[in-house]
Amino acid sequence: MCGIVGLFLKDSSLESQLGALMAGMLGTMTDRGPDSAGFAVYGSQADGAKITLRGPDAASLKAVVADLRSALGLTLPALERDTHTVIVAPSNREADIRAWLESRPGIDVVGSGRRMEIYKEVGLPADVAQRFALSTMAGTHGIGHTRMATESAVTTNGAHPFSTGPDQCLVHNGSLSNHNAVRRSLRREGLSFSTDNDSEVAAGYLTWRMREGRSLKEALEASLSDLDGFFTFVVGTAEGFAVLRDPIACKPAIMAETDDYVAFGSEYRALVGLPGIGQARVFEPEPATVYAWERH
Template structure:
Protein backbone atom coordinates (compact mmCIF):
# COMPACT_ATOMS: atom_id res chain seq x y z
CA UNK A 1 0.00 0.00 0.00
CA UNK A 2 1.59 3.27 1.25
CA UNK A 3 0.45 6.75 0.30
CA UNK A 4 2.40 9.58 -1.29
CA UNK A 5 1.63 13.28 -1.50
CA UNK A 6 3.49 16.21 -2.97
CA UNK A 7 2.85 19.91 -3.48
CA UNK A 8 4.89 22.39 -5.52
CA UNK A 9 3.68 25.97 -5.20
CA UNK A 10 3.92 28.25 -8.22
CA UNK A 11 2.02 31.03 -6.48
CA UNK A 12 4.21 32.62 -3.80
CA UNK A 13 1.13 33.86 -1.93
CA UNK A 14 0.30 30.24 -1.05
CA UNK A 15 3.65 29.57 0.64
CA UNK A 16 2.34 30.33 4.17
CA UNK A 17 -0.25 27.58 3.60
CA UNK A 18 2.13 24.83 2.44
CA UNK A 19 2.19 22.91 5.71
CA UNK A 20 -1.55 23.19 6.16
CA UNK A 21 -2.29 21.70 2.73
CA UNK A 22 0.34 18.97 2.99
CA UNK A 23 -0.84 17.95 6.45
CA UNK A 24 -4.41 17.58 5.20
CA UNK A 25 -3.23 15.60 2.17
CA UNK A 26 -1.13 13.36 4.41
CA UNK A 27 -4.01 12.65 6.78
CA UNK A 28 -6.25 11.72 3.85
CA UNK A 29 -3.79 8.98 2.92
CA UNK A 30 -3.90 7.37 6.39
CA UNK A 31 -5.84 4.35 5.12
CA UNK A 32 -2.97 3.57 2.76
CA UNK A 33 -0.34 3.79 5.51
CA UNK A 34 -1.28 4.00 9.18
CA UNK A 35 2.04 2.75 10.61
CA UNK A 36 4.25 5.82 10.28
CA UNK A 37 4.51 9.04 8.35
CA UNK A 38 6.97 11.69 7.32
CA UNK A 39 7.23 14.89 5.38
CA UNK A 40 9.98 16.95 3.75
CA UNK A 41 9.47 20.71 3.77
CA UNK A 42 11.48 23.04 1.55
CA UNK A 43 11.47 26.55 2.94
CA UNK A 44 13.74 29.51 3.50
CA UNK A 45 17.48 29.03 3.53
CA UNK A 46 20.85 30.43 2.52
CA UNK A 47 23.44 28.85 0.24
CA UNK A 48 26.25 29.41 2.74
CA UNK A 49 24.34 27.66 5.55
CA UNK A 50 23.25 24.05 6.07
CA UNK A 51 20.31 22.84 8.14
CA UNK A 52 20.86 19.55 9.96
CA UNK A 53 17.58 17.96 11.01
CA UNK A 54 18.35 15.69 13.96
CA UNK A 55 16.27 13.29 16.00
CA UNK A 56 17.16 14.24 19.56
CA UNK A 57 14.61 13.23 22.17
CA UNK A 58 16.14 14.99 25.18
CA UNK A 59 15.18 18.67 25.03
CA UNK A 60 17.23 19.32 28.17
CA UNK A 61 20.47 19.19 26.13
CA UNK A 62 19.43 21.82 23.56
CA UNK A 63 21.09 24.88 25.08
CA UNK A 64 24.25 23.00 26.01
CA UNK A 65 24.35 21.36 22.58
CA UNK A 66 24.17 24.69 20.77
CA UNK A 67 26.79 26.23 23.07
CA UNK A 68 29.30 23.38 22.83
CA UNK A 69 28.88 22.86 19.09
CA UNK A 70 29.26 26.59 18.52
CA UNK A 71 32.51 26.56 20.50
CA UNK A 72 33.87 23.69 18.40
CA UNK A 73 32.91 25.33 15.10
CA UNK A 74 33.83 28.84 16.31
CA UNK A 75 30.60 29.97 14.66
CA UNK A 76 27.03 30.76 15.78
CA UNK A 77 24.69 27.76 15.92
CA UNK A 78 20.96 28.25 15.57
CA UNK A 79 18.80 25.48 17.07
CA UNK A 80 15.03 25.08 16.71
CA UNK A 81 13.16 22.19 18.36
CA UNK A 82 10.07 20.49 16.98
CA UNK A 83 8.94 17.66 19.26
CA UNK A 84 11.74 15.07 19.26
CA UNK A 85 13.52 16.63 16.26
CA UNK A 86 15.77 19.68 16.20
CA UNK A 87 17.01 21.73 13.28
CA UNK A 88 20.58 22.97 13.74
CA UNK A 89 21.77 25.62 11.28
CA UNK A 90 25.52 26.00 10.80
CA UNK A 91 27.97 27.25 8.12
CA UNK A 92 27.85 24.86 5.15
CA UNK A 93 31.59 24.22 5.04
CA UNK A 94 31.53 22.95 8.64
CA UNK A 95 28.96 20.19 8.13
CA UNK A 96 31.47 17.33 8.24
CA UNK A 97 33.13 18.73 11.37
CA UNK A 98 29.78 19.13 13.12
CA UNK A 99 28.62 15.61 12.27
CA UNK A 100 31.91 14.11 13.43
CA UNK A 101 31.59 15.97 16.76
CA UNK A 102 28.00 14.79 17.18
CA UNK A 103 28.95 11.16 16.50
CA UNK A 104 31.68 11.34 19.15
CA UNK A 105 29.86 13.29 21.87
CA UNK A 106 26.17 12.51 21.20
CA UNK A 107 25.86 9.08 19.56
CA UNK A 108 22.23 8.99 20.68
CA UNK A 109 21.40 11.83 18.26
CA UNK A 110 20.39 10.67 14.79
CA UNK A 111 20.84 12.64 11.55
CA UNK A 112 17.58 12.72 9.59
CA UNK A 113 18.51 15.10 6.77
CA UNK A 114 20.79 17.90 5.65
CA UNK A 115 20.17 20.74 3.23
CA UNK A 116 20.15 24.47 2.77
CA UNK A 117 16.35 24.50 2.44
CA UNK A 118 15.10 21.00 3.35
CA UNK A 119 13.86 19.76 6.71
CA UNK A 120 12.52 16.22 7.21
CA UNK A 121 10.27 15.12 10.06
CA UNK A 122 9.10 11.54 10.49
CA UNK A 123 7.81 9.29 13.21
CA UNK A 124 5.83 6.14 13.98
CA UNK A 125 2.07 6.66 14.34
CA UNK A 126 -1.01 7.74 12.45
CA UNK A 127 -0.19 10.40 9.83
CA UNK A 128 -2.50 13.02 11.34
CA UNK A 129 -0.87 12.57 14.76
CA UNK A 130 2.61 12.78 13.24
CA UNK A 131 1.66 16.02 11.46
CA UNK A 132 0.33 17.52 14.69
CA UNK A 133 3.35 16.30 16.67
CA UNK A 134 5.67 18.43 14.54
CA UNK A 135 3.19 21.33 14.05
CA UNK A 136 3.34 20.75 10.31
CA UNK A 137 0.16 22.74 9.55
CA UNK A 138 1.96 25.92 10.62
CA UNK A 139 5.01 25.39 8.39
CA UNK A 140 5.71 27.60 5.39
CA UNK A 141 7.66 26.83 2.25
CA UNK A 142 7.82 26.51 -1.50
CA UNK A 143 7.22 22.77 -1.87
CA UNK A 144 7.17 19.51 0.02
CA UNK A 145 6.52 15.78 -0.22
CA UNK A 146 5.08 13.32 2.28
CA UNK A 147 4.52 9.62 2.83
CA UNK A 148 2.28 7.35 4.86
CA UNK A 149 3.69 3.87 5.34
CA UNK A 150 2.17 0.43 5.63
CA UNK A 151 5.15 -1.72 6.57
CA UNK A 152 4.83 -4.99 4.65
CA UNK A 153 8.50 -5.98 4.35
CA UNK A 154 10.24 -4.58 7.43
CA UNK A 155 9.64 -3.45 10.99
CA UNK A 156 7.64 -0.39 11.93
CA UNK A 157 10.38 1.99 13.07
CA UNK A 158 11.13 5.69 12.81
CA UNK A 159 14.25 4.97 10.75
CA UNK A 160 12.13 2.94 8.33
CA UNK A 161 9.67 5.77 7.75
CA UNK A 162 9.91 7.88 4.60
CA UNK A 163 11.19 10.26 3.25
CA UNK A 164 14.72 8.92 2.87
CA UNK A 165 17.52 11.41 2.30
CA UNK A 166 20.95 10.43 1.01
CA UNK A 167 22.16 13.80 -0.25
CA UNK A 168 21.91 17.50 0.55
CA UNK A 169 18.39 18.79 -0.16
CA UNK A 170 17.52 15.45 -1.81
CA UNK A 171 14.89 13.02 -0.62
CA UNK A 172 12.61 10.28 -1.94
CA UNK A 173 9.31 8.67 -1.09
CA UNK A 174 8.27 5.39 -2.65
CA UNK A 175 5.22 3.23 -3.13
CA UNK A 176 5.99 -0.27 -4.39
CA UNK A 177 8.70 -2.88 -4.07
CA UNK A 178 12.14 -3.40 -5.60
CA UNK A 179 13.39 -6.94 -6.24
CA UNK A 180 17.09 -6.19 -6.75
CA UNK A 181 17.70 -3.66 -3.99
CA UNK A 182 20.23 -5.85 -2.16
CA UNK A 183 22.45 -6.06 -5.25
CA UNK A 184 22.16 -2.31 -5.83
CA UNK A 185 22.90 -1.67 -2.15
CA UNK A 186 26.14 -3.67 -2.38
CA UNK A 187 27.25 -1.64 -5.39
CA UNK A 188 26.47 1.65 -3.67
CA UNK A 189 28.36 0.60 -0.56
CA UNK A 190 31.43 0.22 -2.75
CA UNK A 191 30.84 3.84 -3.79
CA UNK A 192 30.97 4.93 -0.15
CA UNK A 193 27.26 4.99 0.73
CA UNK A 194 26.17 3.97 4.22
CA UNK A 195 22.64 2.64 4.74
CA UNK A 196 20.79 2.70 8.04
CA UNK A 197 17.89 0.39 7.17
CA UNK A 198 17.05 -2.63 5.04
CA UNK A 199 14.34 -0.61 3.29
CA UNK A 200 14.48 -0.77 -0.51
CA UNK A 201 13.38 2.87 -0.68
CA UNK A 202 16.62 4.00 0.98
CA UNK A 203 18.49 2.17 -1.78
CA UNK A 204 16.47 3.96 -4.45
CA UNK A 205 17.28 7.30 -2.82
CA UNK A 206 20.96 6.37 -2.69
CA UNK A 207 20.99 5.33 -6.33
CA UNK A 208 19.59 8.67 -7.49
CA UNK A 209 22.04 10.60 -5.29
CA UNK A 210 24.92 8.57 -6.73
CA UNK A 211 23.87 9.17 -10.33
CA UNK A 212 23.55 12.93 -9.73
CA UNK A 213 26.90 12.92 -7.92
CA UNK A 214 28.34 11.38 -11.08
CA UNK A 215 26.98 14.22 -13.17
CA UNK A 216 23.45 13.20 -14.15
CA UNK A 217 20.60 15.65 -14.01
CA UNK A 218 17.62 14.58 -11.92
CA UNK A 219 15.78 13.58 -15.09
CA UNK A 220 18.75 11.53 -16.32
CA UNK A 221 19.11 9.82 -12.93
CA UNK A 222 15.44 8.89 -12.83
CA UNK A 223 15.53 7.65 -16.42
CA UNK A 224 18.50 5.40 -15.67
CA UNK A 225 16.67 4.00 -12.63
CA UNK A 226 14.14 2.42 -15.00
CA UNK A 227 16.91 0.03 -16.05
CA UNK A 228 18.92 -0.22 -12.82
CA UNK A 229 16.03 -0.75 -10.40
CA UNK A 230 13.85 -3.79 -10.96
CA UNK A 231 10.35 -3.91 -9.53
CA UNK A 232 7.15 -1.90 -9.42
CA UNK A 233 7.27 1.58 -8.00
CA UNK A 234 6.13 5.16 -7.93
CA UNK A 235 8.85 7.61 -6.90
CA UNK A 236 8.37 11.21 -5.83
CA UNK A 237 11.71 12.96 -5.40
CA UNK A 238 12.32 16.28 -3.68
CA UNK A 239 15.20 18.58 -4.59
CA UNK A 240 16.27 22.05 -3.53
CA UNK A 241 14.33 23.68 -6.36
CA UNK A 242 11.45 21.31 -7.09
CA UNK A 243 10.18 17.80 -7.28
CA UNK A 244 9.78 14.97 -9.79
CA UNK A 245 7.53 11.96 -10.30
CA UNK A 246 8.29 8.63 -11.95
CA UNK A 247 6.30 5.40 -12.33
CA UNK A 248 7.79 2.10 -13.47
CA UNK A 249 6.99 0.80 -16.99
CA UNK A 250 4.03 -1.27 -15.76
CA UNK A 251 2.67 1.49 -13.51
CA UNK A 252 0.52 -0.77 -11.34
CA UNK A 253 0.70 1.57 -8.32
CA UNK A 254 -1.92 4.35 -8.28
CA UNK A 255 -0.86 7.93 -8.95
CA UNK A 256 -2.57 11.19 -9.88
CA UNK A 257 -1.25 14.65 -10.73
CA UNK A 258 -3.00 18.01 -10.80
CA UNK A 259 -1.56 21.21 -12.26
CA UNK A 260 -2.96 24.72 -12.15
CA UNK A 261 -1.55 28.22 -12.37
CA UNK A 262 -1.02 28.10 -8.59
CA UNK A 263 0.52 24.68 -7.95
CA UNK A 264 1.40 21.15 -9.00
CA UNK A 265 0.06 18.45 -6.68
CA UNK A 266 0.61 14.71 -6.49
CA UNK A 267 -1.36 12.06 -4.65
CA UNK A 268 -1.64 8.30 -4.62
CA UNK A 269 -5.39 8.90 -4.90
CA UNK A 270 -7.43 11.90 -6.04
CA UNK A 271 -9.03 12.30 -2.63
CA UNK A 272 -5.66 13.55 -1.35
CA UNK A 273 -5.98 16.48 -3.77
CA UNK A 274 -9.70 17.10 -3.53
CA UNK A 275 -9.51 19.79 -0.82
CA UNK A 276 -6.83 21.91 -2.51
CA UNK A 277 -7.93 25.44 -3.43
CA UNK A 278 -9.05 25.70 -7.04
CA UNK A 279 -8.74 21.97 -7.71
CA UNK A 280 -11.87 22.19 -9.88
CA UNK A 281 -9.91 24.35 -12.33
CA UNK A 282 -6.74 22.24 -12.36
CA UNK A 283 -5.73 19.82 -15.09
CA UNK A 284 -5.98 16.43 -13.40
CA UNK A 285 -4.28 13.47 -15.06
CA UNK A 286 -2.61 10.13 -14.45
CA UNK A 287 1.15 10.20 -15.09
CA UNK A 288 2.25 7.92 -17.92
CA UNK A 289 4.43 4.85 -17.22
CA UNK A 290 8.22 5.22 -17.49
CA UNK A 291 7.93 9.00 -17.94
CA UNK A 292 9.68 11.60 -15.81
CA UNK A 293 7.57 14.57 -14.74
CA UNK A 294 9.55 17.36 -13.11
CA UNK A 295 8.94 20.92 -11.97
CA UNK A 296 11.64 23.30 -10.79
CA UNK A 297 11.80 26.85 -9.57
CA UNK A 298 14.43 28.79 -11.50
Protein backbone atom coordinates in the same frame (compact mmCIF):
# COMPACT_ATOMS: atom_id res chain seq x y z
CA MET B 1 0.01 -0.06 0.85
CA CYS B 2 1.62 3.26 1.91
CA GLY B 3 0.49 6.68 0.77
CA ILE B 4 2.56 9.43 -0.79
CA VAL B 5 1.79 13.07 -1.46
CA GLY B 6 3.63 15.99 -3.00
CA LEU B 7 2.95 19.65 -3.67
CA PHE B 8 4.99 22.00 -5.85
CA LEU B 9 3.85 25.64 -5.80
CA LYS B 10 4.15 27.81 -8.88
CA ASP B 11 2.37 30.80 -7.28
CA SER B 12 4.51 32.40 -4.56
CA SER B 13 1.41 33.81 -2.85
CA LEU B 14 0.56 30.26 -1.75
CA GLU B 15 3.89 29.62 -0.03
CA SER B 16 2.58 30.56 3.43
CA GLN B 17 -0.08 27.85 3.02
CA LEU B 18 2.23 25.01 1.95
CA GLY B 19 2.32 23.28 5.32
CA ALA B 20 -1.40 23.58 5.94
CA LEU B 21 -2.20 22.14 2.52
CA MET B 22 0.27 19.30 2.96
CA ALA B 23 -1.06 18.48 6.44
CA GLY B 24 -4.50 17.92 4.97
CA MET B 25 -3.11 15.75 2.17
CA LEU B 26 -1.03 13.68 4.59
CA GLY B 27 -3.90 13.10 6.99
CA THR B 28 -6.17 11.93 4.18
CA MET B 29 -3.74 9.10 3.41
CA THR B 30 -3.89 7.66 6.94
CA ASP B 31 -5.60 4.40 6.01
CA ARG B 32 -2.89 3.70 3.42
CA GLY B 33 -0.21 4.05 6.10
CA PRO B 34 -1.14 4.39 9.79
CA ASP B 35 2.17 3.15 11.25
CA SER B 36 4.41 6.16 10.76
CA ALA B 37 4.64 9.30 8.68
CA GLY B 38 7.09 11.91 7.55
CA PHE B 39 7.51 14.90 5.31
CA ALA B 40 10.10 17.22 3.84
CA VAL B 41 9.52 20.94 3.37
CA TYR B 42 11.63 23.24 1.20
CA GLY B 43 11.50 26.60 2.95
CA SER B 44 13.70 29.67 3.11
CA GLN B 45 17.35 29.30 2.22
CA ALA B 46 19.69 29.30 5.20
CA ASP B 47 23.03 31.08 5.38
CA GLY B 48 24.75 27.75 5.82
CA ALA B 49 23.65 24.13 6.11
CA LYS B 50 20.34 23.18 7.70
CA ILE B 51 20.97 19.89 9.50
CA THR B 52 17.91 18.06 10.81
CA LEU B 53 18.67 16.01 13.94
CA ARG B 54 16.45 13.41 15.58
CA GLY B 55 16.74 12.20 19.15
CA PRO B 56 14.75 10.23 21.73
CA ASP B 57 13.11 13.37 23.11
CA ALA B 58 13.35 17.16 23.12
CA ALA B 59 15.38 17.35 26.34
CA SER B 60 18.04 14.94 25.08
CA LEU B 61 18.39 16.86 21.83
CA LYS B 62 18.67 20.17 23.65
CA ALA B 63 21.52 18.80 25.75
CA VAL B 64 23.31 17.37 22.71
CA VAL B 65 23.08 20.65 20.80
CA ALA B 66 24.47 22.51 23.83
CA ASP B 67 27.41 20.07 24.04
CA LEU B 68 27.97 20.37 20.29
CA ARG B 69 28.14 24.15 20.47
CA SER B 70 30.63 23.98 23.31
CA ALA B 71 32.80 21.27 21.76
CA LEU B 72 33.16 22.93 18.36
CA GLY B 73 32.90 26.56 19.45
CA LEU B 74 29.96 27.29 17.16
CA THR B 75 26.80 29.35 17.73
CA LEU B 76 24.54 27.00 15.72
CA PRO B 77 21.07 28.59 15.67
CA ALA B 78 18.50 25.88 16.36
CA LEU B 79 14.79 25.32 15.72
CA GLU B 80 13.29 22.75 18.09
CA ARG B 81 10.28 20.68 17.00
CA ASP B 82 9.43 17.79 19.31
CA THR B 83 11.95 14.96 18.72
CA HIS B 84 13.71 16.85 15.91
CA THR B 85 15.91 19.93 15.91
CA VAL B 86 17.15 21.83 12.87
CA ILE B 87 20.51 23.49 13.40
CA VAL B 88 22.08 25.95 10.96
CA ALA B 89 25.81 25.44 10.63
CA PRO B 90 28.55 26.99 8.52
CA SER B 91 28.70 24.88 5.38
CA ASN B 92 32.43 24.25 5.84
CA ARG B 93 31.82 22.72 9.29
CA GLU B 94 29.10 20.22 8.39
CA ALA B 95 31.57 17.33 8.16
CA ASP B 96 32.97 18.20 11.61
CA ILE B 97 29.48 18.30 13.07
CA ARG B 98 28.53 14.94 11.56
CA ALA B 99 31.74 13.37 12.84
CA TRP B 100 31.07 14.69 16.36
CA LEU B 101 27.46 13.47 16.29
CA GLU B 102 28.54 9.94 15.36
CA SER B 103 29.90 9.61 18.89
CA ARG B 104 26.49 10.34 20.40
CA PRO B 105 24.30 7.20 20.43
CA GLY B 106 20.62 7.72 19.69
CA ILE B 107 21.14 10.94 17.72
CA ASP B 108 20.54 10.69 13.97
CA VAL B 109 21.10 13.13 11.12
CA VAL B 110 17.83 12.90 9.16
CA GLY B 111 18.89 15.19 6.32
CA SER B 112 20.68 18.39 5.41
CA GLY B 113 20.69 21.16 2.83
CA ARG B 114 20.31 24.87 2.37
CA ARG B 115 16.49 24.71 2.17
CA MET B 116 15.25 21.25 3.18
CA GLU B 117 13.91 20.21 6.59
CA ILE B 118 12.76 16.62 7.23
CA TYR B 119 10.54 15.36 10.04
CA LYS B 120 9.32 11.79 10.61
CA GLU B 121 8.02 9.71 13.49
CA VAL B 122 6.00 6.65 14.41
CA GLY B 123 2.27 7.31 14.74
CA LEU B 124 -0.81 8.35 12.83
CA PRO B 125 -0.04 10.86 10.04
CA ALA B 126 -2.29 13.57 11.49
CA ASP B 127 -0.61 13.18 14.88
CA VAL B 128 2.87 13.33 13.34
CA ALA B 129 1.92 16.46 11.39
CA GLN B 130 0.59 18.07 14.58
CA ARG B 131 3.64 17.14 16.65
CA PHE B 132 5.90 18.97 14.22
CA ALA B 133 3.46 21.83 13.52
CA LEU B 134 3.42 21.10 9.78
CA SER B 135 0.42 23.39 9.26
CA THR B 136 2.54 26.42 10.29
CA MET B 137 5.35 25.77 7.81
CA ALA B 138 5.90 27.83 4.68
CA GLY B 139 7.83 26.91 1.57
CA THR B 140 7.85 26.36 -2.16
CA HIS B 141 7.33 22.59 -2.26
CA GLY B 142 7.24 19.48 -0.14
CA ILE B 143 6.67 15.74 -0.17
CA GLY B 144 5.19 13.37 2.40
CA HIS B 145 4.63 9.70 3.15
CA THR B 146 2.36 7.54 5.29
CA ARG B 147 3.75 4.07 5.92
CA MET B 148 2.20 0.66 6.34
CA ALA B 149 5.14 -1.54 7.29
CA THR B 150 4.57 -4.89 5.57
CA GLU B 151 8.13 -6.25 5.47
CA SER B 152 9.90 -4.66 8.43
CA ALA B 153 9.40 -3.30 11.93
CA VAL B 154 7.57 -0.07 12.62
CA THR B 155 10.41 2.31 13.48
CA THR B 156 11.21 5.95 12.96
CA ASN B 157 14.33 5.00 11.00
CA GLY B 158 12.11 3.09 8.58
CA ALA B 159 9.81 6.06 8.00
CA HIS B 160 10.08 8.16 4.85
CA PRO B 161 11.33 10.52 3.41
CA PHE B 162 14.87 9.28 2.93
CA SER B 163 17.63 11.77 2.24
CA THR B 164 21.05 10.71 0.94
CA GLY B 165 22.27 13.99 -0.55
CA PRO B 166 22.09 17.73 0.15
CA ASP B 167 18.56 19.07 -0.31
CA GLN B 168 17.50 15.77 -1.92
CA CYS B 169 14.87 13.38 -0.59
CA LEU B 170 12.56 10.64 -1.82
CA VAL B 171 9.31 8.94 -0.85
CA HIS B 172 8.38 5.59 -2.35
CA ASN B 173 5.39 3.31 -2.68
CA GLY B 174 6.28 -0.18 -3.85
CA SER B 175 9.16 -2.62 -3.54
CA LEU B 176 12.55 -3.02 -5.21
CA SER B 177 13.77 -6.57 -5.86
CA ASN B 178 17.46 -5.79 -6.47
CA HIS B 179 18.07 -3.24 -3.72
CA ASN B 180 20.71 -5.33 -1.91
CA ALA B 181 22.86 -5.58 -5.03
CA VAL B 182 22.40 -1.87 -5.76
CA ARG B 183 23.26 -1.00 -2.15
CA ARG B 184 26.54 -2.92 -2.39
CA SER B 185 27.38 -1.16 -5.64
CA LEU B 186 26.61 2.28 -4.20
CA ARG B 187 28.72 1.62 -1.11
CA ARG B 188 31.66 1.05 -3.43
CA GLU B 189 30.90 4.53 -4.82
CA GLY B 190 31.21 6.03 -1.34
CA LEU B 191 27.56 6.22 -0.30
CA SER B 192 26.44 5.08 3.15
CA PHE B 193 23.05 3.90 4.38
CA SER B 194 21.38 4.07 7.79
CA THR B 195 18.72 1.41 7.23
CA ASP B 196 17.95 -1.74 5.24
CA ASN B 197 14.98 -0.02 3.58
CA ASP B 198 14.88 -0.35 -0.21
CA SER B 199 13.61 3.24 -0.47
CA GLU B 200 16.85 4.56 0.99
CA VAL B 201 18.69 2.67 -1.76
CA ALA B 202 16.52 4.39 -4.38
CA ALA B 203 17.38 7.77 -2.86
CA GLY B 204 21.06 6.86 -2.82
CA TYR B 205 20.94 5.76 -6.44
CA LEU B 206 19.59 9.17 -7.49
CA THR B 207 22.21 10.94 -5.35
CA TRP B 208 24.95 8.98 -7.12
CA ARG B 209 23.58 9.65 -10.59
CA MET B 210 23.25 13.39 -9.95
CA ARG B 211 26.69 13.51 -8.35
CA GLU B 212 27.98 12.07 -11.62
CA GLY B 213 26.45 14.99 -13.52
CA ARG B 214 22.93 13.79 -14.41
CA SER B 215 19.94 16.05 -13.95
CA LEU B 216 17.13 14.83 -11.72
CA LYS B 217 15.12 13.87 -14.80
CA GLU B 218 18.07 12.00 -16.32
CA ALA B 219 18.79 10.19 -13.05
CA LEU B 220 15.19 9.01 -12.84
CA GLU B 221 15.25 7.86 -16.47
CA ALA B 222 18.37 5.81 -15.75
CA SER B 223 16.67 4.19 -12.76
CA LEU B 224 14.18 2.51 -15.09
CA SER B 225 16.90 0.17 -16.30
CA ASP B 226 18.94 -0.08 -13.08
CA LEU B 227 16.24 -0.56 -10.44
CA ASP B 228 14.04 -3.66 -10.61
CA GLY B 229 10.63 -3.94 -9.00
CA PHE B 230 7.42 -1.97 -8.84
CA PHE B 231 7.57 1.57 -7.55
CA THR B 232 6.26 5.09 -7.56
CA PHE B 233 8.83 7.72 -6.62
CA VAL B 234 8.19 11.32 -5.64
CA VAL B 235 11.45 13.24 -5.32
CA GLY B 236 12.37 16.67 -4.05
CA THR B 237 15.51 18.73 -4.62
CA ALA B 238 16.31 22.32 -3.69
CA GLU B 239 14.54 23.65 -6.77
CA GLY B 240 12.89 20.58 -8.28
CA PHE B 241 10.03 18.14 -7.90
CA ALA B 242 9.60 14.93 -9.88
CA VAL B 243 7.41 11.84 -10.17
CA LEU B 244 8.17 8.45 -11.73
CA ARG B 245 6.27 5.15 -11.93
CA ASP B 246 7.80 1.87 -13.02
CA PRO B 247 6.90 0.39 -16.44
CA ILE B 248 4.07 -1.71 -15.00
CA ALA B 249 2.71 1.09 -12.76
CA CYS B 250 0.63 -1.15 -10.51
CA LYS B 251 0.67 1.32 -7.60
CA PRO B 252 -2.09 3.96 -7.61
CA ALA B 253 -1.14 7.54 -8.46
CA ILE B 254 -2.95 10.70 -9.47
CA MET B 255 -1.76 14.21 -10.30
CA ALA B 256 -3.33 17.63 -10.66
CA GLU B 257 -1.88 20.73 -12.28
CA THR B 258 -3.09 24.32 -12.36
CA ASP B 259 -1.37 27.63 -13.04
CA ASP B 260 -0.71 27.77 -9.28
CA TYR B 261 0.63 24.33 -8.39
CA VAL B 262 1.38 20.71 -9.25
CA ALA B 263 0.10 18.10 -6.79
CA PHE B 264 0.54 14.36 -6.39
CA GLY B 265 -1.42 11.85 -4.33
CA SER B 266 -1.71 8.09 -4.12
CA GLU B 267 -5.44 8.68 -4.42
CA TYR B 268 -7.54 11.58 -5.69
CA ARG B 269 -9.07 12.20 -2.27
CA ALA B 270 -5.67 13.48 -1.11
CA LEU B 271 -6.06 16.38 -3.56
CA VAL B 272 -9.69 17.44 -3.03
CA GLY B 273 -8.84 20.09 -0.42
CA LEU B 274 -6.48 22.02 -2.69
CA PRO B 275 -7.58 25.45 -3.94
CA GLY B 276 -8.98 25.42 -7.47
CA ILE B 277 -8.94 21.63 -7.72
CA GLY B 278 -12.21 21.74 -9.63
CA GLN B 279 -10.48 23.55 -12.49
CA ALA B 280 -7.26 21.53 -12.38
CA ARG B 281 -6.03 19.21 -15.10
CA VAL B 282 -6.26 15.88 -13.30
CA PHE B 283 -4.42 12.91 -14.79
CA GLU B 284 -2.79 9.59 -14.01
CA PRO B 285 0.96 9.70 -14.62
CA GLU B 286 1.97 7.33 -17.39
CA PRO B 287 4.21 4.31 -16.71
CA ALA B 288 7.98 4.74 -17.21
CA THR B 289 7.57 8.48 -17.78
CA VAL B 290 9.37 11.16 -15.78
CA TYR B 291 7.31 14.19 -14.78
CA ALA B 292 9.56 16.97 -13.52
CA TRP B 293 9.20 20.63 -12.60
CA GLU B 294 11.85 23.10 -11.52
CA ARG B 295 11.82 26.57 -10.05
CA HIS B 296 13.78 29.26 -11.88
